[in-house]
Each structure stands twice: as C-alpha cells, then as structure tokens.
Amino acid sequence: MDSETNFSTLQLTCPICDQSSVRLFRKNSYWIRECDRCHHQFSEQQPTAKSVSQIYDGQYFQGDGPGYIDYLAEAELLQQLGQYYAERLAYYVLPGSVLDVGAAAGFILQGLMTAGWRGEGLEPNPRLAEFGQQQLDLNMTVGTLENYPTQNRFDLVMMVQVIQHFYNLKLALHTASMVTKPGGFWLIETWDRSSVLARMRGQNWHAYTPPSRSHWFSPPGLERLVAQYGFQEVARGSPSKWMNGQYRKSVLRYQLMDKAWGKTLAQGLNWMPDQIKTPYIGGDIFWGLYQKAV
Ligand SMILES: [Zn+2]
Numbered sequence: 001m002d003s004e005t006n007f008s009t010l011q012l013t014c015p016i017c018d019q020s021s022v023r024l025f026r027k028n029s030y031w032i033r034e035c036d037r038c039h040h041q042f043s044e045q046q047p048t049a050k051s052v053s054q055i056y057d058g059q060y061f062q063g064d065g066p067g068y069i070d071y072l073a074e075a076e077l078l079q080q081l082g083q084y085y086a087e088r089l090a091y092y093v094l095p096g097s098v099l100d101v102g103a104a105a106g107f108i109l110q111g112l113m114t115a116g117w118r119g120e121g122l123e124p125n126p127r128l129a130e131f132g133q134q135q136l137d138l139n140m141t142v143g144t145l146e147n148y149p150t151q152n153r154f155d156l157v158m159m160v161q162v163i164q165h166f167y168n169l170k171l172a173l174h175t176a177s178m179v180t181k182p183g184g185f186w187l188i189e190t191w192d193r194s195s196v197l198a199r200m201r202g203q204n205w206h207a208y209t210p211p212s213r214s215h216w217f218s219p220p221g222l223e224r225l226v227a228q229y230g231f232q233e234v235a236r237g238s239p240s241k242w243m244n245g246q247y248r249k250s251v252l253r254y255q256l257m258d259k260a261w262g263k264t265l266a267q268g269l270n271w272m273p274d275q276i277k278t279p280y281i282g283g284d285i286f287w288g289l290y291q292k293a294v
Contacts, residue, residue, distance in 0.1 A: 008045035016040045016225045025203050030210035041216040047167040075107045082111015096155030102162030106132030146171045150178040160189040164213040177229040183294040194218035195284035231290035
C-alpha cells in the first residue's frame with residue numbers, strides 16, 4: 001500500500017495567503033514548498049483526516065510501548081511547562097476556561113489547572129486521553145480540532161506543538177476561532193523556521209520532518225495567519241527553560257506518525273538518546289499569545 005496516495009492530498013498554493021509556491025527541497029522523500037509571497041513553508045503532501053485517525057488510534061501506545069513510558073516519564077517537565085505558561089498568561093488574562101488542543105495525557109493542562117485554570121483536553125489518541133481522564137481526573141475528549149463541536153466557548157485555546165500537525169490548517173483554526181470567546185486568547189507554540197539555528201542548519205534542521213509535520217512557521221507568518229481569524233499578537237517568547245520536555249513531546253509525535261506512515265525511523269532519530277538527557281537550548285521554538293477582537 002502506498003501511503004503517499006492513500007494518506008495525503010497535494011497542497012501547491014500557500015495555506016496562509018493562497019499565493020503560488022515553489023519546491024524548496026526534498027526531505028524524507030517529501031517535498032517542502034515555500035510561498036512566493038509570505039515565505040511560509042509547508043509540505044507538498046498534506047495528511048488527510050483518515051491518516052490522522054489511523055495514526056492516533058492508539059496502536060503506538062498499546063501495551064507498555066516505549067513511547068508511552070517515555071511520555072509519562074516527562075510528566076513533571078510538562079506540568080512545569082503548563083505552570084510556565086500560566087505565569088505568562090497571568091500578565092494578560094485571569095484564569096478561566098481552557099481547551100488544550102493535542103493535550104496528550106494532559107500534563108500541561110494539569111500544570112495550568114494548578115494556577116486556577118479549568119478546562120478540557122482534546123487528544124486524538126484514545127489511550128492518552130483515557131490516561132488523563134482516569135489517572136489525572138481531567139476532562140478529556142478524544143478527537144481533533146478539525147472535528148471538534150463548535151458550540152463550546154473558552155477563554156483560552158492552547159495549541160502547544162500542535163499547529164504544525166493539523167491536517168486541515170484552515171478548518172482547525174476556524175474551529176479554534178469559533179470556540180474562543182470574544183476577547184479570548186490563543187496560546188500557540190511551534191518551531192521557528194526563522195531562528196538562527198534553523199537557518200544555520202538549513203535542510204538539516206531537525207524540525208524538517210515531513211510527513212509528521214506539515215508547516216514551518218515564523219513569528220511574523222503566524223501573526224499574519226491568526227489575523228485572518230481576527231486575532232492580534234499581544235505577547236511572544238521562547239520557552240527555552242522547558243525545552244527538554246517540549247522537545248520530547250514533539251519527537252514522540254514524530255515517532256508516532258512515522259510508524260503509522262510506514263516509513264523507517266528517519267536518520268534524525270538516531271541522535272535522540274544523547275539529546276534526551278541534556279537541556280534543549282536550540283532557541284528554535286517560540287510561543288505567541290494572540291487575542292481575539294471583542
Ligand atoms: Zn503565503
């Protein structure tokens with residue numbers, strides 16, 4: 001079975017500004033394209049809903065799979081990341097209701113909740129969602145943002161290390177916008193393709209991992225994108241202190257996708273065991289806080 005034809009659709013125009021794009025280079029046998037106008041970078045082959053549901057159906061986490069154990073071992077770091085974001089948020093908004101998109105087992109959400117936030121975790125992997133529900137007593141929903149019901153309303157939608165994975169970026173953000181109260185916020189964390197590290201590494205930058213990631217943003221590019229949904233940037237930063245856990249979460253998703261896509265684990269993963277124990281100081285991840293117009 002050819003995963004490329006069954007699990008992807010072709011994206012040739014820029015998903016941010018709809019302009020033409022050119023092929024930049026090939027990675028893991030997938031083309032990465034760049035927009036002629038806004039320079040957004042994206043995978044030519046975008047995953048479909050079907051591929052995402054198969055990828056996250058829990059197979060990877062069956063039994064005591066190594067990924068699952070590794071992820072749970074990161075619990076404390078992820079809770080701390082949640083607290084880190086709660087501290088940043090405190091400058092701009094009182095604790096309220098939050099939807100954590102791609103919540104995994106819910107550790108980041110748990111960190112936010114210790115600061116007074118209450119909320120819901122949305123996670124495509126049923127096993128992780130079940131863990132959050134049963135072990136952490138969190139309110140978890142199995143699913144993707146693209147399929148999320150739009151009648152709920154939140155003060156904050158968290159998208160930590162998830163926007164680059166959306167199989168339908170526009171639909172996902174449309175839904176995110178619908179479920180955000182007027183004056184509410186988005187907190188988005190993703191890789192920064194304009195960072196020094198990314199530019200130094202070029203094609204060898206470790207965040208270029210199609211097909212698991214489909215989009216590579218820069219802070220100004222993301223700002224333009226969220227503006228299309230009526231959101232304005234109010235703060236931006238780099239969570240360098242907590243990069244280790246974040247990095248691991250991201251790598252984990254990469255492994256997960258990679259397995260399901262039937263590709264060999266790429267060369268990029270070979271250096272992972274050495275990197276795990278050391279703090280991640282790449283500075284190639286940024287977060288932005290964006291507020292919806294009242
Ligand atoms: Zn563009």
